[in-house]
Amino acid sequence: MSEPTAPEPVPAELRALAAEADALAERTAEIAARLEATDDGHVQRLAQPMNKATHDLADYIGEIARTAEYLTRVRVSRDPHLCDVPWGICPDHGVTLRSLEDRAWCTATGCGNTWTYDRLHTPCTEPAAAIATDRDGVTGSLCSAHASDAAQRLDGCSIEYLDHRATNS
Numbered sequence: 089m090s091e092p093t094a095p096e097p098v099p100a101e102l103r104a105l106a107a108e109a110d111a112l113a114e115r116t117a118e119i120a121a122r123l124e125a126t127d128d129g130h131v132q133r134l135a136q137p138m139n140k141a142t143h144d145l146a147d148y149i150g151e152i153a154r155t156a157e158y159l160t161r162v163r164v165s166r167d168p169h170l171c172d173v174p175w176g177i178c179p180d181h182g183v184t185l186r187s188l189e190d191r192a193w194c195t196a197t198g199c200g201n202t203w204t205y206d207r208l209h210t211p212c213t214e215p216a217a218a219i220a221t222d223r224d225g226v227t228g229s230l231c232s233a234h235a236s237d238a239a240q241r242l243d244g245c246s247i248e249y250l251d252h253r254a255t256n257s
């Protein structure tokens with residue numbers, strides 16, 4: 089029995105969720121401020137859990153916004169004019185990235201490239217500069233950095249550079 093597949097969420101849906109939570113957080117903070125402003129100490133104390141709720145909402149909004157950002161990157165990477173490799177590179181140095189949580193940086197000496205997302209574990213979105221064909225005849229689009237990495241590492245893989253060169257960055 090085949091179940092109907094649920095449609096993949098789009099980033100705009102996540103951004104709408106985040107906007108709703110943002111409005112909630114604002115109202116929660118406003119109530120917290122009014123609790124804090126009273127003369128009754130018992131009521132004032134109740135501002136604390138409301139402030140905590142405001143912070144929890146901020147964390148929630150952060151998670152949703154981050155997910156929307158990653159989803160956007162994954163969707164962009166499906167563009168046939170972009171590199172097909174499911175992990176990122178430094179556009180200047182190639183496969184030199186390291187990542188930790190939501191940061192990535194290039195480990196090449198003197199390279200100051202850093203990213204505020206886990207670029208290493210995010211599909212490459214550099215423009216396709218070459219077509220790679222492996223020994224089974226499977227082809228894929230590669231950016232220039234991934235093409236030179238593939239040329240060095242993959243045995244029996246042929247790389248054909250496209251005429252159209254990536255424009256200056």
Ligand SMILES: [Zn+2]
Nearest residue numbers: 178181194199
């Ligand atoms: Zn670099």
Ligand SMILES: [Zn+2]
Nearest residue numbers: 171212231234
């Ligand atoms: Zn690439």
